[in-house]
Amino acid sequence: MRCFPVDLPRSGLLAFYCPRDRGQTGGMADQYAHSGDEKRPTGMPALRWEEPPEGPVLVLLDQTRLPAEEVELVCTDAPALVEAIRSLAVRGAPLLGIAGAYGVALAAVRGYDVDDAAAALESARPTAVNLAVGVRRAHSAYRAVVDGGGDPRQAAGAALAAARQLHREDAEASARMAEHGLALLDELMPGGGHRILTHCNTGSLVSGGEGTAFAVALAAHRAGRLRRLWVDETRPLLQGARLTAYEAARSGMAYTLLTDNAAGSLFAAGEVDAVLIGADRIAADGSVANKVGSYPLAVLARYHHVPFIVVAPVTTVDPRTPDGASIEVEQRPGHEVTEITAPQVPVAGAEAGGGIPVAPLGTTAYNPAFDVTPPELVTAVVTEEGVVSPVTTEALAALCARSRQVTIS
Ligand code: MRU
Numbered sequence: 001m002r003c004f005p006v007d008l009p010r011s012g013l014l015a016f017y018c019p020r021d022r023g024q025t026g027g028m029a030d031q032y033a034h035s036g037d038e039k040r041p042t043g044m045p046a047l048r049w050e051e052p053p054e055g056p057v058l059v060l061l062d063q064t065r066l067p068a069e070e071v072e073l074v075c076t077d078a079p080a081l082v083e084a085i086r087s088l089a090v091r092g093a094p095l096l097g098i099a100g101a102y103g104v105a106l107a108a109v110r111g112y113d114v115d116d117a118a119a120a121l122e123s124a125r126p127t128a129v130n131l132a133v134g135v136r137r138a139h140s141a142y143r144a145v146v147d148g149g150g151d152p153r154q155a156a157g158a159a160l161a162a163a164r165q166l167h168r169e170d171a172e173a174s175a176r177m178a179e180h181g182l183a184l185l186d187e188l189m190p191g192g193g194h195r196i197l198t199h200c201n202t203g204s205l206v207s208g209g210e211g212t213a214f215a216v217a218l219a220a221h222r223a224g225r226l227r228r229l230w231v232d233e234t235r236p237l238l239q240g241a242r243l244t245a246y247e248a249a250r251s252g253m254a255y256t257l258l259t260d261n262a263a264g265s266l267f268a269a270g271e272v273d274a275v276l277i278g279a280d281r282i283a284a285d286g287s288v289a290n291k292v293g294s295y296p297l298a299v300l301a302r303y304h305h306v307p308f309i310v311v312a313p314v315t316t317v318d319p320r321t322p323d324g325a326s327i328e329v330e331q332r333p334g335h336e337v338t339e340i341t342a343p344q345v346p347v348a349g350a351e352a353g354g355g356i357p358v359a360p361l362g363t364t365a366y367n368p369a370f371d372v373t374p375p376e377l378v379t380a381v382v383t384e385e386g387v388v389s390p391v392t393t394e395a396l397a398a399l400c401a402r403s404r405q406v407t408i409s
Helices: 078-086 093-109 114-122 129-147 152-188 213-222 239-250 260-268 294-303 393-408
Strands: 004-010 013-018 047-050 057-061 070-075 194-198 226-232 255-258 274-277 281-283 288-291 308-311 370-373 380-383 386-388
Touching (some): 057 093, 070 078, 078 093, 093 114, 152 274, 152 386, 213 308, 255 260, 274 288, 274 294, 288 294
Parallel strands (some): 308 380
Antiparallel strands (some): 004 013, 013 070, 380 386
């Protein structure tokens, strides 16, 4: 597929447009599994590093435009990447970490102030701890060379190597989470035919590999043991409807989209065997911050005796955040609630969000991007290092210690 530029909106950020093959993803919201015709979850990687003659760039698949069209954003400096992170063109905890690490490398290879770039990237979004972890990893690699007397080119090479390593590790972690998660599902529900409810988007769009919670559902699908993936639309920004349904359709999974407020009746009808979600930060006590709407699902799951399973890499566990109350929850602009934006409809770029108003002018909105689920409502945390259940401070600390040993050795 050829890409061609359509817009040069601001310095540092170029947009390219690639028409999507609609035949691959069209169809009804409720799709049935078809084996032997599996497509890659997305036609383009969520993120890639490129080195054209004009200089290195970070290319992002603009997730705000999906599923209507596949548009790539080309970032040539860290401020452009910060903007892409804030606008959710690039999003999801593990991918934010990878993007942050490449952002530091980008600043370094292009000769910008790396300390400033790292600070701006790290604070672009506050809840997903992976962002800070990724930024710090590349920044430390850079600083180690500079502080040791190395030249800036060597230091930039070290930052890029660290970003590439994190990217690879995330893909490997994703594959191992899928294995552990499927084994857990099979243990909890030995008969197969799993009916899984998921929220937000946790597939290859957020990962160096196939994602977190979505990767587990995909493994169940490939093993012939997924009966249905229930996909919460995930208001206000519709990551479920726009992105998870897109990935499920491309993977040939049996999936059905529902509005978030339909989940209760689905549980009551006995149609959900397990909830699988990702995480943006897991505090030391096991409290899980994830997309707003996750906590109500955990409450529903407990009432209906359904396992509530969190799938996340060990890098999402943050020993420095002691409990749920200490997690900073990102508050997003009210216009995301008072207006509807659709990926097909270009945003007018006016005051507020430029979308279609659905509330009276002047309405104020409560718009936390995440909520926090207490550990007692979490049946298990699935990581690449194994499954933690019950979810306790001690078990998570042991997991982190084990993971550090593996990384160091
Ligand atoms: O605001 P977003 O779209 O970045 O939120 C993403 C989520 O909440 C995901 O569920 C979470 O990052 C886990 S992704 C593996």
